[in-house]
Amino acid sequence: MAESKREKELLNLSLEVWHPDCWGIVSTAEAGSGLVGHGAAVEGNSAYERCTIYGESHEHVTQAIEVAHELSFINHIEPIGGAASETAVPAAIGHATQDVFIEYVANEGIGSAFLTRGVLVDSSYRIEDGVETWNLLAHTSRESLGRLLDEIRDDRDADISVTKISPASEPIRPPKPGRTELLTPRQREAVNLARERGYYNWPREVTARQLAAELDVSKTTFLEHLRKAEAKLMSR
Structure with a gap:
């Protein structure tokens, strides 16, 4: 039965996600780097993203890009704005960064699983230490949201942990940065x-x-x- 307007609410949620064959997890784990994703789109069988890869050095960043080049489900990856920069990089991110545009097979990425189910990526997502952290916005009921996450778990063989869920009307209180x-x-x-x-x-x-x-x-x-x-x- 279709949900009524009263059953739906606008929800903020934060997730920690791991799934196999993730280009970001594979490339950053091998290079010892991290990744911040800024935007995504899906068209047919292809997904597109703009990301920032960061690390302690230019070599960490370029190695992550080289690893991504070799993955079978990456159609295209291209640096944006020249070579990896080691200047004016916030210490909390790393000593070197590189923005990249990437095209990959849509059903290999977890982002497309959210987007094609009407869940909005809210701000950026991060990949560090083999885990993706996503902030999302969903207009649905909590019951339907639970079913949606179960569908994605089954479809992408993913481990998904909900670390926060709250009405979007609540004031956003960003957490204070931890030492690590x-x-x-x-x-x-x-x-x-x-x-x-x-x-x-x-x-x-x-x-x-x-x-x-x-x-x-x-x-x-x-x-x-x-x-x-x-x-x-x-x-x-």
């Missing part, structure tokens, strides 16, 4: 692993060399990530 939000993905990975493995315990339960081997990087590179992360956290 200031870190790049590689820095966050290094400091979290160090804490989990007892690197900061006394006596230390693991060496920097062992942690570097676990992340498949050199000891020098690991310590560079760790020291930069520590400096950012202490400066807060």
Whole structure:
């Protein structure tokens, strides 16, 4: 039975999403970078997005683009505005950024699953540490919204967690940035692993060399990530 106007409400929701074969998750995980998506459109079997890829260095950003080039479901990816920039980049994002235009097979992306079901992408979305964070706007009932998310889970083999849902009429109170939000993905990975493995315990339960081997990087590179992360956290 069709929903009445009274049953529907305008809802803000925030989701954490993982799904297989996501170009953004694959490319950023391999390069140690992150991604912010700014806009999307769907036409037929193709989806289009403008994104900002960011990382600690020009190499992290370009590697993420190269990985995306090689993925079978990416039809086209093209930098916007020249080479990756390492100037005037907010510290909370990274030291280098590159805007890109990308075209990919629509049924391989989670964004198109929302768009084709009438759910609006509200502001940007982010990809870090293998998880997509989406802010959405939906005009529907909560019951129908639950069914819609279940459909997407089944259709895209996706893990979707609702982290927030509220009427859109409520004032928006953006969360205060947490300390770890200031870190790049590689820095966050290094400091979290160090804490989990007892690197900061006394006596230390693991060496920097062992942690570097676990992340498949050199000891020098690991310590560079760790020291930069520590400096950012202490400066807060």
